[in-house]
Amino acid sequence: MIPASAILSPEVLREARHRERRVAWQQTRIAWLFIAPAVIMVTVFLLAPVVFNVVLSFTKWQKFTGLDQFAGFNNYARLFRVPYFSEALGNTAFWVVGAVIFPLAVGLGLALLLRNIPFQETFKSLYFLPRVLAPTAVGAIWYYVYTPHGVLNSVISGVTGSPFDFGWLYSSDTVTGSVIVTFVWQTLGITMVLLLLGLAAIPRDPIEAARVDGASSGQIFRHIIWPLLLPTVLVVTILNVAAGFTTFDLLWVMAGDYPGKRTLSLAVYMYYESFSNGAWAYGSAVAVVLGAMVITVSALLAVVQSRVSKNIR
Amino acid sequence: MSLLRKIGAVGLATALTVGTAAAADLALYSDKTPWNAGMTGLAEAASAASGATVKLQEITPTDKYQAFMQTSIAGNNVPAFFTWWNGQQLNDLVATGVAADLTPYWEAAIANGDFSADQQALVNVDGKPYGILLNVANWVMFYNKNHFEKAGIAGPPTNWAEFVEACDKLKAAGFTPINGPASGGWMPFIWFSQLVLGTNPDSFVGLTDGSVAYDSPDVQNAFKVWGDMYAKGYFTNPQESGQDDQKLFVDGTSSMFLVGDWHSGSFVEAGMKAGEDFGTFLMPALSPDVQQSVIVEASPIVVSKAALEANPDLGKGVQAMMGVDAANILGSTVQVYNGNLKAQAPNVIIEANKELVANAKPRALVRWWEAVPSQIQGDLVAAMGEFMFNPTPEQATESMSTMQSINADYWASK
Numbered sequence: 162m163i164p165a166s167a168i169l170s171p172e173v174l175r176e177a178r179h180r181e182r183r184v185a186w187q188q189t190r191i192a193w194l195f196i197a198p199a200v201i202m203v204t205v206f207l208l209a210p211v212v213f214n215v216v217l218s219f220t221k222w223q224k225f226t227g228l229d230q231f232a233g234f235n236n237y238a239r240l241f242r243v244p245y246f247s248e249a250l251g252n253t254a255f256w257v258v259g260a261v262i263f264p265l266a267v268g269l270g271l272a273l274l275l276r277n278i279p280f281q282e283t284f285k286s287l288y289f290l291p292r293v294l295a296p297t298a299v300g301a302i303w304y305y306v307y308t309p310h311g312v313l314n315s316v317i318s319g320v321t322g323s324p325f326d327f328g329w330l331y332s333s334d335t336v337t338g339s340v341i342v343t344f345v346w347q348t349l350g351i352t353m354v355l356l357l358l359g360l361a362a363i364p365r366d367p368i369e370a371a372r373v374d375g376a377s378s379g380q381i382f383r384h385i386i387w388p389l390l391l392p393t394v395l396v397v398t399i400l401n402v403a404a405g406f407t408t409f410d411l412l413w414v415m416a417g418d419y420p421g422k423r424t425l426s427l428a429v430y431m432y433y434e435s436f437s438n439g440a441w442a443y444g445s446a447v448a449v450v451l452g453a454m455v456i457t458v459s460a461l462l463a464v465v466q467s468r469v470s471k472n473i474r
Numbered sequence: 475m476s477l478l479r480k481i482g483a484v485g486l487a488t489a490l491t492v493g494t495a496a497a498a499d500l501a502l503y504s505d506k507t508p509w510n511a512g513m514t515g516l517a518e519a520a521s522a523a524s525g526a527t528v529k530l531q532e533i534t535p536t537d538k539y540q541a542f543m544q545t546s547i548a549g550n551n552v553p554a555f556f557t558w559w560n561g562q563q564l565n566d567l568v569a570t571g572v573a574a575d576l577t578p579y580w581e582a583a584i585a586n587g588d589f590s591a592d593q594q595a596l597v598n599v600d601g602k603p604y605g606i607l608l609n610v611a612n613w614v615m616f617y618n619k620n621h622f623e624k625a626g627i628a629g630p631p632t633n634w635a636e637f638v639e640a641c642d643k644l645k646a647a648g649f650t651p652i653n654g655p656a657s658g659g660w661m662p663f664i665w666f667s668q669l670v671l672g673t674n675p676d677s678f679v680g681l682t683d684g685s686v687a688y689d690s691p692d693v694q695n696a697f698k699v700w701g702d703m704y705a706k707g708y709f710t711n712p713q714e715s716g717q718d719d720q721k722l723f724v725d726g727t728s729s730m731f732l733v734g735d736w737h738s739g740s741f742v743e744a745g746m747k748a749g750e751d752f753g754t755f756l757m758p759a760l761s762p763d764v765q766q767s768v769i770v771e772a773s774p775i776v777v778s779k780a781a782l783e784a785n786p787d788l789g790k791g792v793q794a795m796m797g798v799d800a801a802n803i804l805g806s807t808v809q810v811y812n813g814n815l816k817a818q819a820p821n822v823i824i825e826a827n828k829e830l831v832a833n834a835k836p837r838a839l840v841r842w843w844e845a846v847p848s849q850i851q852g853d854l855v856a857a858m859g860e861f862m863f864n865p866t867p868e869q870a871t872e873s874m875s876t877m878q879s880i881n882a883d884y885w886a887s888k
Contacts, residue, residue, distance in 0.1 A: 223849065225547045225570045309713050328713040331863045418656060418716060420859025436541040437659070438852050441548075 211452070218445035227442065236446035246447070248424035252337055253406060253451075256426055257458075259341040260348070260405030261398055267345065268352030268397070273382075275353070276360055285357070289350030296347065300414030303343040304330070307415070330416050337425065340415050344408065352397050359393025360386070395466035399459055406455045427451045500554035500781065500788070501531045505539035506773075508740060509810055513557075515803035516608075516775075520555070520791030528555065528791060536658065547572055554781035554788065557608060560597055560772045561844030562682075567776065568599040574779040576603045576792060583796045593813045596772035605774020606795045608804070610813035611734035612827045613769035613841070614754040616741070621649050621729035630755030634672070637758055641708045644729045651708045653728035654862065655715035659852070660843060662859035664732055665709075667769065667842040669696035672760040675767045675837055682845035684885035688854070688877035697861070697870040699760065704865035712862050720744065732757065734771045738823040739809030749822040756830055768836040771844070772813075850884045 218236055221227030240246045271288060275281050291299060306312045307329040317325040329339045363386060371381050409428040416422050423433040431451060435444030502517045504510075513530050520528040531553070533539040546552060552572045558564060567573055580603045583589045589607070597605035617630065622640070625647035631637040641651040656662050671678035673692045680686025681693070703709060710722045723731040724744040731737075738748055746752050759766050775795065782788050794800060798816040805811060805820035819825035831838075843851060857873040857880075 222548065224544050224566060225572075228548050308716070309711060326711075328711075328863070331713050418713070420656065420662065420856045420863060423856065433852075437537040439540065439544050439848070441544070 214445045214448055217442055218449050220442045222442040224439040232442060236443045237450075239443060240446060240450065245424050245430060246427075249427045249430035252425055253427045255337055256341065256408060257402055257405035259338075260344055260408070261401045263341065263345045264348045264352040264401055265394065265397060268349055269356050269394075271349070271353045272356040272360055275357065285350075285354060288353055291347045292350045294347070296410040297414050299343060299347050300411045303340075303346075303411075304415050307339050331419055333421055336416050336419055340411050340425075343411055343415065344404075347411075348401065348404065352401070355397050356390070356393060359390045362393075363389045392466055392470045395462060395469060399462045399466065402458055402462065403455055406451065406458070427454075500526050500528045500785075501556075502528050502775070503531045503533060503539070503543070503553045503556040505532070505534050505536050506557060507532060507534050509804075509808045512804040512808035512810055515807055516795050516800055517555075519794040519797070519800045519803065520788075523794035524785070524787045524789075524791035526554075526785060526788060526791065536660075552778040552780060554778050555775055556778075558605065558774055558776045559844050560605065560774055561840050562846060563844055563848050564597065564604060564774065564776075565599050566848055568604050572779055573604045574777040574782045576606065576777065579603075579606075579789065579792045579796060582793065588796060588798060588801075588814050588816055590815065596770070596813075597774045605776050606792060607772060607812045607814075608775050609736050609771070609773040609810050611736040611771045611811070612831055613732065613734050613771060614827050614830070615757050616723070616731045616733065616737070616752050616754050616823075618649075618723070618726070618729045619751060619753055621647070621726075625649065625729075630753065631758060632755075633758045633762060634760050641703075641706070645707055649726075650710045650722070650728040651730060652703075652710070653715070653720070653723040653731040654709035654712055655719040655722070656712035656859050656862050657715055657717050657719040659859075660855055661719060662862050663842050663855050665700055665862075666696065666858045668732060668757055669699050669760070671767045671769075671839060672696075672757065672764065673699075675765060675839060678767070678839060678842070679845075681881075682840075682842065682847075684881065684888070688881050689874040693874060694870075695760075697874060698867075700861070701865050701867060701870055712859075734769075735824050735827050736771075736810050738821055742809065742821065749826070752823070754823055754827055754830065756834055756836060766834060766836040767839050768831055768834075769841045770838045771841045847884060850880050853880045 217228075219232055219234075221230040221232045221235075275284050278284075294302075304311075308314075309326040309328050313329065314325045314327060317327075327335075329335045367385050368381055371385055376384070407428050408426060409432060412422070412425045412429050413432070416425055419425070423430055423437075427447060428451065431444050431447040433444075434440045434447060438444075502513065502520070504513050506513065510530065510532060513532075517528040517530045520526075533542050543553075543556060543558075547567075547570055558567055564573075576597075580589070580594050584591060584594065593607060593610065594603050596610065597603045597607065615630075621644060622629075625640070625643040627640050627643055631640050644651040654665060667678065670681065670693060673695050677686045677690065677692035681688065686692070710728050715722055719733075720731065720737065720740055722728045724741055724746055735754065738752075741752060742748050756766060756768055777788070777792055782792075796814075798814055801812050801814035801817035805818055809820035809824070811817070811820050811824045819828065839845075843855075846854065854877050857876040860876075861869050861873045
């Protein structure tokens with residue numbers, strides 16, 4: 162039997178602390194071993210390119226040369242000198258608003274409609290179907306909807322009885338709106354499913370109680386469903402804001418022939434300047450600004466979402 | 475040996491084998507998909523002559539190809555052979571120091587009677603040649619012979635008045651006179667160039683060296699004529715062509731198509747018979763006082779200086795690519811003519827165009843796309859495209875203003 166004085170002696174305590182530290186270090190090493198592949202992947206394929214992109218934006222790289230020449234903030238200053246950046250920024254803002262409001266409004270309407278009806282799963286699958294298609298495939302399909310002799314104009318011609326061959330994807334007034342309609346068509350399903358999950362998580366008791374107290378459907382929605390659904394709505398908003406800021410594939414595939422395509426969105430402008438014009442450093446500066454915008458807006462929305470969730474709890 | 479070590483050894487051996495194999499292969503990069511058969515023939519000819527293995531690598535579309543080349547060259551990883559463009563585009567490339575000076579090979583080819591000094595000038599930068607000719611094309615007006623006959627047009631127009639008359643007759647016969655695609659992001663410059671050089675060839679040249687403004691009187695005249703032609707319904711709607719530039723010509727919707735004669739092979743592939751279904755004529759100037767001009771397009775294959783220095787036998791590959799056999803391979807497989815004087819013309823149209831040019835002796839001009847500084851070519855052609863999609867006087871003014879603003883900015887920075 163060990164005497165109590167030996168248990169509490171400084172040597173024993175020191176040894177115990179050593180052992181604890183050894184075990185903790187071993188656990189840390191094992192933990193690092195497990196997360197190392199992910200850390201390496203994220204570093205090599207995400208963080209390093211981002212850092213490289215930021216460095217590039219301070220060089221003079223255009224076409225073949227300038228990669229080793231420092232440009233200071235010239236590329237950022239140029240953003241405000243040429244008209245295209247502000248045009249692309251305006252169109253991106255239009256995109257972000259459209260990509261948030263329309264899928265949310267239509268998705269919420271459908272979610273409320275489908276909530277308690279028979280064959281709900283069938284309808285959900287049907288609305289979700291476009292989501293499984295690649296955006297380039299969706300763009301290629303919808304391109305033929307909008308061509309001068311496409312589906313849309315044929316329908317309009319049939320209804321009005323007179324030939325109609327408007328180029329929806331070739332007019333600055335309609336090109337962005339037309340592609341947003343396609344975006345809504347593709348993202349509607351996932352938005353609706355997320356909102357249905359949010360609706361399913363709302364407890365029935367307060368709704369039943371309100372109904373017993375004589376509240377109308379509108380009042381129940383405004384005062385009970387909407388506040389409890391708000392965290393889900395904000396998650397959907399964050400996803401669609403990020404998608405709206407960075408949408409490239411649909412625009413490039415559908416509006417590839419439109420001569421003013423460079424200003425359709427910041428993502429398209431970034432690609433156009435880098436890959437079509439060879440202005441690699443300037444394109445990198447556009448990418449940095451675009452990335453900063455997405456991070457800022459998403460972070461703000463995440464803070465709002467967190468506060469709303471806390472208030473509900 | 476543990477399992478882990480065995481796996482490591484096998485992996486290392488595989489990597490070394492693959493690495494050695496990859497190092498032995500040299501690439502011939504190209505963005506010209508329709509010419510793949512001919513390009514493969516050139517790669518095989520270069521391989522057989524040099525002892526190296528040259529393989530065709532294709533990257534499309536053109537903007538992606540250019541981006542690949544720019545990043546490869548900036549990263550000092552230059553392919554052994556690659557297709558490029560002449561004019562300013564070649565000047566920019568040569569300035570990087572990666573392109574091999576091909577003077578000895580051109581001297582031999584000229585002495586052998588394969589090429590002329592004038593042809594060498596198409597790929598010259600500061601008097602030295604930096605490319606093997608892959609394609610030498612005259613820009614001519616292709617016309618549908620059946621449409622001309624049905625419209626009662628006796629023969630190809632020889633002056634602007636006859637050209638306008640032919641357009642009116644074709645329109646009356648139910649055809650859209652001219653195929654005007656905006657495909658590939660570059661085609662809008664075709665009619666802009668033609669109408670400016672038809673107004674004044676010196677102004678056309680001045681646009682490319684910064685001495686003439688894009689809103690000068692000659693350019694204004696070109697836009698006015700272009701707008702009038704749209705108003706009269708001479709052009710097809712560029713929206714209907716999409717990315718298929720020849721669709722509305724080969725399907726019989728339109729009767730004429732102004733493009734390089736390298737396109738003749740594509741028309742034949744689409745079912746038209748060269749010389750029987752379609753012929754060509756040189757576009758007249760807008761006024762009898764103006765000298766007739768023809769655009770000459772030349773596509774070079776550039777050779778990496780480093781690759782040639784590392785493997786001098788590649789020079790034999792360069793010679794093979796400039797030889798008559800290689801030219802005939804290009805002609806027979808993809809109906810492309812590289813200018814070799816001993817080679818057979820790939821088809822009757824290209825042969826006829828050579829005669830047309832020889833007889834008319836027009837002023838030969840480098841194509842706008844190659845002549846204009848590459849840094850601003852994309853923005854300028856986009857402004858021309860905006861006019862094609864909205865051919866109004868207001869848009870013409872806006873396009874000219876945009877182009878001149880881009881042009882002035884560029885030359886002010888020089």
